[in-house]
Amino acid sequence: MLSRVASNLFWMARYLERAENTARLINVNSHLLMDLPTTVKLGWEPIIDILSARDDFYEHYEQADEHSVVKFMVTDKHNPSSIINSLTMARENARTVREIIPTESWEQINALYLSAMQNRASMVGRRHRYESLTAVIRSNQTLTGILAGIMTHDEGYAFLRLGRNLERGDMSTRIIDVRSASLLPELNDEQPAFENIQWMGVLKSMSAYQMYRQKVRLRINRPDVLKFLFLEERFPRSLAHTLKQAKSLLHDLPHNENAIKAVDTLQSRLSDGKPQSLKQGSLHEFIDEMQVGLIKIAEEIDETYF
């Protein structure tokens, strides 16, 4: 397989995953807003931080109010990670590998892109935001199904899934990082009910709420949530799961030594780090370390294959 083709598949999947995660994030934040007391100033700013886009944002907007942030995250051309930009990049990558991926999947990506372009305004406005962002998520899920169902599970498919898993691991850690820190800065002991809601929000951002309840059942609390989102190998959006996937995908590829070594290193740091017991400051450091590890894996893949 040509290196360029492998790289295009990898990035196509990364951009799609990024768009989907961003859509989830905005949806959940919009909903969370409605449940919190008006005295709590829920910021939209954390959303910008999740994507490390603070500088880009303040270059073009005065303040981080709802409309500005959502617009920035969904349609803004200046935000390289906005949903529209991610979908555009995904489509461009897909276009160059049109002859490799099944025709139906190209049509699906095209349809996803075109409907997102058409619904730009409704994704930003409040009234239809939920349904139009959900449409992006669904549409990408459909695509995942098409690829799983009809694309040959060869090297190309492996690169596609590698991209998806690394991006998912990256987005998951970003969401936990920002959500656990600055979502409700003024939270104190008198507001225990809202702690529950905050952690529910974190779970929902990763579509993990229901699965968490099935697995844990107890009242929602920080250590269990962190344990679930970092370490539950069977939950497909946990960091542990994405790393396990990455490793098994790399196993079937040639010259995989360095990339697998990078995954191994990160896996052992993840389990040794016991994230569930970390206080906020050290959790942030730990997550930084995880992110560096993910970047290292991506670098090794890039170095070896692209």
Add this chain to the structure above:
Amino acid sequence: MTIRWGSYKVTNLYDELLRASGKPRAAAEIICSYLRGLSDQDIEEFKVAAESAIHVMGISFRVYHEDEGSIDRAWPFDIIPRIIDKQEWLKIEAGLKQRVKALNMFIDDLYNDQNIIKDGVFPADLLNKSKNFLPECKGVHPPLGVWAHICGSDLVRDNDGTVYVLEDNLRVPSGVSYMLENRKVMKRVFPEMFQQYSILPVDDYPSHLYDMLCELSPRDIEQPEIVILTPGIYNSAYFEHAYLAQQMGAEVVEGRDMFVDEDDVVYMRTIEGPTRVDVIYRRVDDHFIDPEVFNPDSMLGVPGLMRAWQAGNVALANAPGSGVADDKVVYAFVPDIIRYYLEEDPLIPNVPTYKCINKDERDYVIENIHNMVVKPANESGGYGMLIGPHATKAECEKFKRLVRKDPRNYVAQPMLMLSTAPTMIENKAEPRHLDLRPFVLSGKDIKVTMGGLTRVALRKGSIVVNSSQGGGSKDTWIVDMEA
């Protein structure tokens, strides 16, 4: 009933399916009577079926658009086939083989001994003026002595029924994927016609192409590495590049996917590491294939590719420099070229071409300029051309002066009346002009597609068949009436 052949006007023109009397030609009888029996609704259904087949199969060509970048357009397709009797086709096929064989001998001679010049058949001066002659190719002996492995020759029929070669495309001719797809569409839309007619198949083209490319491999191995070099997804013919690659099981590569190492061998970058490439079916023009030798700004080529080719470490199809044989003045010499190399008379005539450098011919051109198409030798794309019958008196006078001043630079041809075929225009069959591009593969032997791509000018009276300018296409049926 919408198709009444009685009201179909073919006066003064040769129609491919109907005689001047309005009666179908022998090979077209079945289809004409079939079409006559169709209702408006049937026709609409067939058109929708064809359009949806085209959509589903993703047949498209790319048009560059200012705002939206480049966009894929569905391929305009006419459901009425163009039909040629096998007996007539066999003569054309023999003529094409003869022509391409001679052209390849000519190119090989020009880059090596130049006997045709020494023997005074082809003027040295013309070679020196040729833009497409590449001195870098001198002394090279490509495998099998073949330079133009894939040739698309454009055929036209004049109103007396004579078929002429209008031009030979020896560089990177395109369109073959549409020929293949048109047939698939017709099989879906008119399956019953394929039972009633014995239509010769075209879909063996990709496997013939693959076999021919394998024959060129410098390494004698069972599965040589064959790639198609494309300028990229924004090229108007990208669909075809991807399509042929898919059909042959070859990789589509871009220049940046390959490199030439110090051993003068071409490698492509794969996830396994560098992989040696044996044969490149390149769809990138000569001047862009190697920035070390030609256009230094080219991002489409591979630095060092010419070195590798000259060393015989990689085969290029078509070979660089093949274009020398498809310029307008060389065209005028093709009948002489055939006689010189093969000692045979040409089986398919050239459009009569007057070389203004000869006084008799020049005088004739000047006298009859209002009936002539005058073409400059070193221009392409219709630039600087005079179409006499459509020109003003002043334009004709201007060209008379130009021809007198620089006779060597001009050739002239009579204006042809291209043949027509019935074409569905808003559910009515109307005559539209067309041409035919068969594809000729030259390796150890020469193979011609059964028919080719028929391009049709959809605008009334127009003779411009290009897809970017209102042209469409038809399936071409070579039918065996004795089967």
